[in-house]
Amino acid sequence: VDLGTNPAVSLPELRRIRSILAQERLFVVVQDAFLSETGRLADVVLPAALWGEKTGTFTNADRTVHLSEKAVEPPGQARSDLDIWLEFTRMLDLRDADGQPLLKWSSPEEAFDHFKRLTSGRPCDYSGMSYQRLRGQGQIQWPCNADHPDGGERLYEGGTFNTDPEHCEEYGHDLTTGAANEEKDYRALNPAGRAILKAAHYSPPHEQPSDDYPLLLTTGRSVFHFHTRTKAGRSPQLQQAAPEVWVEVSSEDAKQLAIGDGDLVRLQSRRGSLQGRARIADVRPGLLFVPFHYGYWDRDRAGPDGGATAANELTITDWDPVSKQPYFKVAAVRLTRLEPAGDDPEGGEAR
Amino acid sequence: VKLARAISQLHRSERDLVGEYRRVADRHAVEHDVYHMCHLLAAQCATHAERLQPFLERYGAQAHELDAPELWESVVGTVRRTNAKLLGRSTATGLLLLSDLRRLYLLVAEAEINWWMVRQGAMAARDTELAELFERCHEETRNQLKWAKTKIKEASPQTLVGG
Numbered sequence: 158v159d160l161g162t163n164p165a166v167s168l169p170e171l172r173r174i175r176s177i178l179a180q181e182r183l184f185v186v187v188q189d190a191f192l193s194e195t196g197r198l199a200d201v202v203l204p205a206a207l208w209g210e211k212t213g214t215f216t217n218a219d220r221t222v223h224l225s226e227k228a229v230e231p232p233g234q235a236r237s238d239l240d241i242w243l244e245f246t247r248m249l250d251l252r253d254a255d256g257q258p259l260l261k262w263s264s265p266e267e268a269f270d271h272f273k274r275l276t277s278g279r280p281c282d283y284s285g286m287s288y289q290r291l292r293g294q295g296q297i298q299w300p301c302n303a304d305h306p307d308g309g310e311r312l313y314e315g316g317t318f319n320t321d322p323e324h325c326e327e328y329g330h331d332l333t334t335g336a337a338n339e340e341k342d343y344r345a346l347n348p349a350g351r352a353i354l355k356a357a358h359y360s361p362p363h364e365q366p367s368d369d370y371p372l373l374l375t376t377g378r379s380v381f382h383f384h385t386r387t388k389a390g391r392s393p394q395l396q397q398a399a400p401e402v403w404v405e406v407s408s409e410d411a412k413q414l415a416i417g418d419g420d421l422v423r424l425q426s427r428r429g430s431l432q433g434r435a436r437i438a439d440v441r442p443g444l445l446f447v448p449f450h451y452g453y454w455d456r457d458r459a460g461p462d463g464g465a466t467a468a469n470e471l472t473i474t475d476w477d478p479v480s481k482q483p484y485f486k487v488a489a490v491r492l493t494r495l496e497p498a499g500d501d502p503e504g505g506e507a508r
Numbered sequence: 509v510k511l512a513r514a515i516s517q518l519h520r521s522e523r524d525l526v527g528e529y530r531r532v533a534d535r536h537a538v539e540h541d542v543y544h545m546c547h548l549l550a551a552q553c554a555t556h557a558e559r560l561q562p563f564l565e566r567y568g569a570q571a572h573e574l575d576a577p578e579l580w581e582s583v584v585g586t587v588r589r590t591n592a593k594l595l596g597r598s599t600a601t602g603l604l605l606l607s608d609l610r611r612l613y614l615l616v617a618e619a620e621i622n623w624w625m626v627r628q629g630a631m632a633a634r635d636t637e638l639a640e641l642f643e644r645c646h647e648e649t650r651n652q653l654k655w656a657k658t659k660i661k662e663a664s665p666q667t668l669v670g671g
Contacts, residue, residue, distance in 0.1 A: 331651045331654060331655070333548075333651065334545060334548075334549070334651050334652070334654070334655035334658075335545075335655065335658065336651050336652075336654030336655035336657070336658045337654065337657075337658045337661075338654075339654075360548060363544050363547075363548075474540045475540055475541075475544050476540075476541065478541065478545065
């Protein structure tokens with residue numbers, strides 16, 4: 158089940174991801190507001206409501222909780238994620254030890270009230286919040302409880318961290334291998350509310366530039382798009398500002414490979430290839446940059462037909478052992494020039 | 509001296525682990541985290557063995573070479589990786605991974621206790637350089653042991669009870 162994300166563009170080594178999602182033995186369910194690349198590979202697609210079409214809270218990275226109210230009805234058969242999940246639990250007939258339905262609630266507000274009771278006494282304490290308070294106050298940061306009735310602006314006041322063995326949520330990992338610490342190792346450190354600073358020795362990237370693939374590719378974002386453009390690409394201003402993929406090359410490498418600004422180029426790695434216009438940019442010699450937003454949904458396809466545009470065609474299946482974040486920033490590639498810049502370079506305003 | 513024998517045993521453990529990590533990596537090339545981590549840990553063990561080399565000479569101990577020549581290993585490694593890709597993932601490959609990780613755990617445990625023997629011997633012989641080598645390497649060996657245990661704990665439920 159894939160809920161509101163798009164692994165057929167956002168995960169590394171897309172040829173591999175498409176072949177996995179297309180397997181007969183895998184039953185793929187995608188729940189999204191728009192038909193994404195991943196949705197095109199799914200066995201079942203559940204249309205979901207967007208933020209203005211449903212009520213619920215969201216929590217920012219700085220712990221601020223907002224209430225977002227439904228403004229319009231979702232179109233067609235689309236339903237909110239919560240309603241879809243509740244329908245699942247009813248179909249599965251999940252029950253508690255007394256034979257009663259497992260979930261006693263059905264509205265977003267009831268779900269929030271149940272959730273906030275679960276957080277009581279934990280680091281992310283929502284217990285002092287309510288829909289009424291969020292409507293009145295607008296925004297509240299957790300922790301919000303008897304000690305912090307209006308929410309807590311700062312964590313770790315007085316230099317006390319959530320490291321006490323009785324209070325912490327896990328015992329941590331070795332950064333190099335991801336090996337889990339055990340309770341007795343952790344207690345032996347005697348953290349008792351002190352911060353734990355961790356270090357790891359340098360280890361070289363698992364894929365290094367070679368004679369065949371002499372350049373290093375790093376992938377990233379444009380300010381005009383979010384993730385795989387599922388929403389941003391449907392906003393004409395944002396789409397026009399950065400309409401197509403590009404390849405940033407240092408002036409040194411461009412000179413050596415006789416590549417001019419706007420030339421059509423091909424990037425090739427051990428896993429796949431990509432085509433786009435070159436931009437001579439202020440990147441380090443030996444390094445290339447490609448934004449990862451450009452999949453195939455706006456060409457009504459799950460994958461490329463001819464020149465590929467998704468940066469993750471090139472990236473490597475490898476991830477950090479602790480955070481499990483894929484290594485999007487290091488892949489060895491080869492750069493070649495295909496055609497000179499035409500009269501109609503669709504560079505957009507992002508140049 | 510008898511310390512020479514302990515150093516030689518430790519050196520052998522580390523050299524054996526280099527080969528074993530590489531074999532497990534290539535045999536499970538479709539498990540990307542296992543593949544990359546085993547190659548990284550093989551490099552750690554190779555560095556340990558290299559750092560032990562001067563002490564082998566100092567104590568007149570016997571050196572252990574890799575049990576198979578590099579060229580042979582690189583050819584067989586390619587065959588193992590291709591084989592892993594053809595086999596893909598199944599209950600059988602899951603069980604094989606668990607059994608490989610279990611063997612790795614036991615081999616690393618042997619290396620870890622060998623490090624302690626050498627360290628205690630080095631302290632008694634007042635060989636501060638050898639004792640310092642323990643400080644530089646033993647932590648990594650201990651983390652290798654924790655890594656194998658973590659992977660075994662992760663893989664066991666699905667492999668032993670799942671479909």
